[in-house]
Amino acid sequence: xxxxxxxxxxxxxxxxxxVTLKKEIGLLSACAIIIGNIxxxxxxISPKGVxxxxxxxxxxxxxxxxxxxICALGSMCYAELGVTIPKSGGDYSYVTEIFGxxxxxxxxxxAVLIMYPTxxxxxxxxxxxxxxxxxxxxxxxxxxxxxxxATICILFLTWVNCSSVRWATRIQDVFTVGKLLALGLIIxxxxxxxxxxxxxxxxxxxxxEFRQDPSVGEIALAFLQASFAYSGWNFLNYxxxxxxxxxxxxxxxxxxxxxxxxxxxxxxxIAYFSSMSPEELLASNAVAVTFGEKLLGVFSWVMPIxxxxxxxxxxxxxxxxxxxxxxxxxxxxxxxxxxAMIHLKNCTPIPALLVCCFATIIILCIGxxxxxxxxxxxxxxxxxxxxxxxxxxLRKKRPNLIRPIKVNMLIPITYMIFWAVLLCFxxxxxxxxxxxxMVIMLTGVPVYFVGVYWKNKPKWIYRLxxxxxxxxxxxxxxxxxxxxxxxxxxLTAAKASD
Numbered sequence: 314x315x316x317x318x319x320x321x322x323x324x325x326x327x328x329x330x331x332v333t334l335k336k337e338i339g340l341l342s343a344c345a346i347i348i349g350n351i352x353x354x355x356x357x358i359s360p361k362g363v364x365x366x367x368x369x370x371x372x373x374x375x376x377x378x379x380x381x382x383i384c385a386l387g388s389m390c391y392a393e394l395g396v397t398i399p400k401s402g403g404d405y406s407y408v409t410e411i412f413g414x415x416x417x418x419x420x421x422x423x424a425v426l427i428m429y430p431t432x433x434x435x436x437x438x439x440x441x442x443x444x445x446x447x448x449x450x451x452x453x454x455x456x457x458x459x460x461x462x463a464t465i466c467i468l469f470l471t472w473v474n475c476s477s478v479r480w481a482t483r484i485q486d487v488f489t490v491g492k493l494l495a496l497g498l499i500i501x502x503x504x505x506x507x508x509x510x511x512x513x514x515x516x517x518x519x520x521x522e523f524r525q526d527p528s529v530g531e532i533a534l535a536f537l538q539a540s541f542a543y544s545g546w547n548f549l550n551y552x553x554x555x556x557x558x559x560x561x562x563x564x565x566x567x568x569x570x571x572x573x574x575x576x577x578x579x580x581x582x583i584a585y586f587s588s589m590s591p592e593e594l595l596a597s598n599a600v601a602v603t604f605g606e607k608l609l610g611v612f613s614w615v616m617p618i619x620x621x622x623x624x625x626x627x628x629x630x631x632x633x634x635x636x637x638x639x640x641x642x643x644x645x646x647x648x649x650x651x652x653a654m655i656h657l658k659n660c661t662p663i664p665a666l667l668v669c670c671f672a673t674i675i676i677l678c679i680g681x682x683x684x685x686x687x688x689x690x691x692x693x694x695x696x697x698x699x700x701x702x703x704x705x706x707l708r709k710k711r712p713n714l715i716r717p718i719k720v721n722m723l724i725p726i727t728y729m730i731f732w733a734v735l736l737c738f739x740x741x742x743x744x745x746x747x748x749x750x751m752v753i754m755l756t757g758v759p760v761y762f763v764g765v766y767w768k769n770k771p772k773w774i775y776r777l778x779x780x781x782x783x784x785x786x787x788x789x790x791x792x793x794x795x796x797x798x799x800x801x802x803x804l805t806a807a808k809a810s811d
Contacts (some may be wrong), residue, residue, distance in 0.1 A: 315406070319458065321793075322608050322652070323519075325390065334796075335478055335484060335555065335660050336554075336555055336556065336557050337478050337479055337555060337557070337678075338552060338555050338557060338562075338582065339557050339562065340558045340566060341564050342482045342485065342486055342555075343549055343556055343563065343565075343566035344375070344489075344566045344569050344570050344736045345482070345485045345486045345489040345633065346482075346485060346548060346549050346552070346566075346633070347545070347546060347549050347566055347567065347570035347571070347574075347629055348489050348492075348493070348570050348573065348574060349485045349488065349489040349492070349531075349545075349547075349626050349627060349629070349630040350544075350545030350548040350627065350630040350631060350634065351542075351543055351544070351570070351574050352489075352492050352493070352496070352574060352577070352627065353436045353439075353474050353544040353545065353624055353626075353627025353628070353630070353631070353643075354625070355541050355542025355543070355544065355811055356496070356542050356578055356581055357439065357600055357601050357620050357623075357624075358435075358542075358600075359538045359539060359541050359542040359792070360585060360600050360796055361594060361595060361597065362446070362534075362535070362538035362541075362590060363376055363377065363535045363538045363539050364594055364595060364746075365530065365535075365595060366529065366532070366535035366538060367524045367527065367531070367535040367536040367733070368523040368524050368525055368526075369520060369521050369522060369524070369526045369527075369587050369591075370514050370515065370520040370521075370591055371517065371520035371521040371535070372521065372523075372527060372532070372535075373535065373582070374520070374531070374579065374583065374586075376535045376536055376539050377575075377578055377579050378575065378579055379536075379574025379738050380540060380542075380543055380575075381543065381571065381572075381574065381578060381579070383573065383728065383731055384543045384546045384571055384574070384726050385571045385575070386545070386695055386725075386727055386728045386731075387546065387701065387728055388546050388547065388568075389567075389724050390402075390572045390700075390701045390704050390720060390724060390725050390728065391547050391550050391567070391700070392563060392564040392567050392718050392720075393704060393716060393720050394407045394550070394566075394700070394703075394704055395549075395550045395553055395559065395562065395564070396559065396717045397554050397562045397565060397707075397714060397715070397716050397717070397718075398410050398554060398715070398717050399553060399559055399560070400554065400635050400641065401552055401553050401554040401555070401641050402550075402551060402637065402638055402640075402641030403547055403548070403550040403551040403634075403638065404424075404547065404550075404696045404697070404700045404726070405417055405420050405421045405638055406549075406641055406644060406645075407700055407703055407704075408696075408700055409645060409647075409697055409701055411703040411707050411710075411744055412699075412703060412706075414647070414761070414765060414766075415758070415761055415766075416464075416640075416699065417645070418647050418757055418760075418765060419754050419755070419757045419758070419761070420696050420699065421638065421647055421648070421755060421757075422651065422754065422756075422757030422760065422761075423692050423696075423754040423757065424635075424638060424669070424692075425638065425639060425642070425672065426650070426672075426690045426753065426757075427676075427692070427753060428492075428693065428696075429631065429635040429669065430669065430671035430672035430673040430676040431676050432544065432631060432673070433438055433628060433631050433632065433635070433669070433673040434463070434673050434676040434677045434678075435629045435632065436624050436628050437463035437466055437467055437624075437628055437673065437677065438463050438677070439620075440462075440463060440624035440625055440628060441454075441458075441459040441460070441461075441462035441463040441466065442459055442598075442599065443455060443599065443601075443602070443617040443618075443620040443621040443624065444462060444617070444618075444621045445458060445459060445462065446599060446602055447521055447614050447617055447618075449698060453598070453680045454516075458579040460677055460678070463677055464677060466628060466677060467628065467632075467670055467673050467674060467677075468624065468670065469471060470608070470625075470628055470629050470632055471632060471667065471669075471670040472524055473629070473665055474629070474632050474633055474661060474666050475595045475656070475659070475661055475663045475666050475667075476659060476661070477659055477661065478555065478659075478660065478661055481629060481632075481633050482633075484626065484629050485626060485629055485630055488622055488623070488625055488626025488629065489626055491619070491622045491626065492561075492619075492622065492623030492626055492627075493577070493625065494619070495601075495616075495619030495622065495623050496619060496623075497618060498615070498616075498619065499581050499584045499585075499601065499604060499616075500577070500580045500581055500584050500607070501517075502584065502588075502604075502608050503580070503581075503583060503584020503585070503587040503588065503626065504580075504584070504587075505645065506582075506587040506588050506608070507585070507587050510588055511587055512565045512589070513561060514586045514589075514590060514591065515583065515586055515587065517580075520637070522801045524591075524658075525669045526569055527631055528742075529738050530738045530743065531732075532738075533735050533738035533739050533742060534739065534743065536735055537691065537694070537735070537739055540693060540694060540742030541693075542578065543574070544693050545576075545627075545630070545631070546567075546570075546571055546574075547633075548630065549563060549565070549566055549567065549623065549634075551634040551635070551637045551641075552633070552634055552637050555637075560717050564614055564718055570586045582656045584604070585604060588604060588607050588608050589603065589604060589607065590601075594763060599620075601616050601617070601618050601619075601620045602616055602617050602620070604616065605617070606680060619773075627653055627700065632666065632669060632670070634648050634667040635669050636662055636666040637662065637665070638779070639662070639664075639665035639668050640652060640653055640655075640662040640665045640670060641650045642706055643665070646765060647761075647793075649766055649778070649781075649782070650778075650782055650789070651664045651781070651782045651785040651786070652664045652665045652668060653793065653794075654785075654789070654791035654792055654793055654794070655784065655791055655792070655794050656790060656791055657790050657791065657792055658790075660794075661790045663791055664785060664789055664791060671810065681762045688750060689738075691739055691743075691746065691747050691794045692750050692754070694732060694735060694736060694739075695750070695754075697732065697735065698729060698732040698733070698736065700727055700730060701725050701732070702725075702729060704725055705722070705725050705726075705729075706721070727798060730768055732744060736780050754758060
């Protein structure tokens with residue numbers, strides 16, 4: 314009897330002491346992750362690009378509303394995938410599970426190599442620009458100073474995320490509230506302007522005056538610019554294993570957050586046009602700052618600070634979620650195993666966070682913001698379409714899979730039609746940008762076959778990798794996490810029955 318009790322006590326002790334990703338993301342933090350990742354720098358950068366390609370105020374507002382609607386359709390599909398395949402890693406994990414290693418690796422390759430580091434770099438540069446703007450009111454801040462401040466911000470938030478999951482989520486909660494207050498200020502001031510009769514640019518007769526005849530290709534590019542502002546709606550799926558009761562809280566957070574962001578974005582753009590002519594908006598490199606200078610007078614400094622705080626929270630959210638993509642890829646054997654390890658005490662994926670940090674710092678040194686937005690938006694849309702096509706394929710391939718949420722098939726079909734049209738016209742309008750994106754993604758094919766598929770490598774390569782992993786473990790004090798299988802049992806059982 315005594316031996317039984319001892320064995321039970323040892324078992325309970327080992328279970329409580331095991332090293333695993335902590336479930337510290339409740340419904341509020343889940344909403345904050347989605348809203349915080351969507352509302353970064355996009356709403357302060359993209360209005361210029363959307364208006365430029367749409368050609369009129371009215372059409373640009375339609376693009377913003379439709380962009381939110383398309384995100385809502387996509388998020389419903391991701392809600393089904395998130396509770397059906399409850400793994401961290403988002404698109405990558407779903408595509409790998411459905412289509413196999415090569416397709417999943419290509420998404421991982423493009424995301425780690427260019428997509429997320431580029432997005433982080435754009436948001437960090439926006440943060441630095443808005444922080445420095447009050448000190449350089451009559452000219453643009455020096456680019457070297459902007460890059461230096463952006464780099465410091467990335468390094469600081471990487472340290473926070475390495476230190477504690479709780480610190481990172483609390484920062485996300487606080488700054489999400491801050492950025493909603495900043496956009497709320499813009500909306501309130503804009504509504505006051507409209508109530509005072511300043512809405513000439515919003516009158517239908519004026520709003521649909523086109524500077525040039527809009528082509529389908531230009532409208533597609535307007536949607537791509539808007540999609541950059543909406544990007545991040547799927548990021549909660551990257552941290553599914555850290556969400557408390559993901560089967561309940563993941564879909565709830567999605568259904569709350571996407572409509573709220575769409576409403577805020579549309580009202581923000583209406584507010585911009587209540588005080589700025591289309592020509593003024595197109596001439597501005599910092600839309601919110603120009604808005605504040607026109608309407609807030611001596612309090613105009615509030616606007617750049619508010620935007621800086623907004624982008625600061627966006628950087629934190631992207632670091633938090635994109636590092637989990639590296640973590641998931643390493644756990645599947647598609648990246649070095651060191652990246653799948655977490656700190657022994659803090660339970661944070663330090664190696665994966667550092668890879669995201671240094672990749673972003675490298676990207677900071679190259680590229681021009683608006684070209685980067687087009688490039689990243691194209692790859693984003695490509696990965697969204699492949700993932701949602703995977704949902705449709707999974708319905709046919711595994712009909713017996715347990716699905717706590719099952720969306721109507723018209724939803725993924727509608728999304729895929731829009732996706733295909735947008736992608737085709739983007740390829741037609743920007744063949745170089747889109748073609749380069751495809752080339753970089755396809756460079757992952759030889760890397761996959763050499764690094765992943767080729768199993769019988771020379772022994773010296775394995776020894777070298779083992780030695781590097783061992784040194785990394787010693788330096789970062791990291792170990793492999795023990796997987797919590799409670800959330801994946803239904804998937805395993807369904808596989809057995811199929």
